[in-house]
Amino acid sequence: AQSVTQPDIHITVSEGASLELRCNYSYGATPYLFWYVQSPGQGLQLLLKYFSGDTLVQGIKGFEAEFKRSQSSFNLRKPSVHWSDAAEYFCAVATRNNAGNMLTFGGGTRLMVKP
Amino acid sequence: DAGITQSPRYKITETGRQVTLMCHQTWSHSYMFWYRQDLGHGLRLIYYSAAADITDKGEVPDGYVVSRSKTENFPLTLESATRSQTSVYFCASSQGTAKNIQYFGAGTRLSVL
Numbered sequence: 049a050q051s052v053t054q055p056d057i058h059i060t061v062s063e064g065a066s067l068e069l070r071c072n073y074s075y076g077a078t079p080y081l082f083w084y085v086q087s088p089g090q091g092l093q094l095l096l097k098y099f100s101g102d103t104l105v106q107g108i109k110g111f112e113a114e115f116k117r118s119q120s121s122f123n124l125r126k127p128s129v130h131w132s133d134a135a136e137y138f139c140a141v142a143t144r145n146n147a148g149n150m151l152t153f154g155g156g157t158r159l160m161v162k163p
Numbered sequence: 164d165a166g167i168t169q170s171p172r173y174k175i176t177e178t179g180r181q182v183t184l185m186c187h188q189t190w191s192h193s194y195m196f197w198y199r200q201d202l203g204h205g206l207r208l209i210y211y212s213a214a215a216d217i218t219d220k221g222e223v224p225d226g227y228v229v230s231r232s233k234t235e236n237f238p239l240t241l242e243s244a245t246r247s248q249t250s251v252y253f254c255a256s257s258q259g260t261a262k263n264i265q266y267f268g269a270g271t272r273l274s275v276l
Contacts, residue, residue: 052205054205057203082264084267089269089270090269090270091167091253091267091268091269091270092206092253092255092267093267094264094265097264138205138206150196150208150211150221151196151206151208151265153198153205153206153207154205155203155204155205156205
């Protein structure tokens, strides 16, 4: 069965600093990978997704993520963080043979932004 | 442009009571999902439905019941609520295959006293 690990439960960065959130997955083949963001009191919003092709994918709000097959990773990055980026971020995986279209989520990383 | 709506947004109930959380989507998506969100666990799938009258268990189905008589509605029932079911519940919908994005409702915060 697939699994997703987000090693950092909390991360604090200063506004304007760069950001990298880590995500490692466990699956035998190339999965479909997603990053979602959850603002306080809100549901989850898709930031970006990777299915195939270019391993560097661009998303909304200036985020990008890089798929590295050799490291089973799909880390999320942003060059300059804004105070409005404070939220919880979830990495998720869907398997290609998953007729049920089910997502497996990591435990989440809560991002705090210092002024 | 309603999208996917959950009701109620907040609910307090007592141990042993039955409670139903509602989920409604306006996109005619085939798939609908119920997740629970707990600290340190991320989101875990409770039940999902591939179409009307087709439902299946997810990772943590015990203590929950679902039904899907209409494509647009997917209620989740806790037949006899327990304190361990205190959580935030999210409903999501999707068009189908693993490539399709899941769209989430705003969640229901449930407290079982």
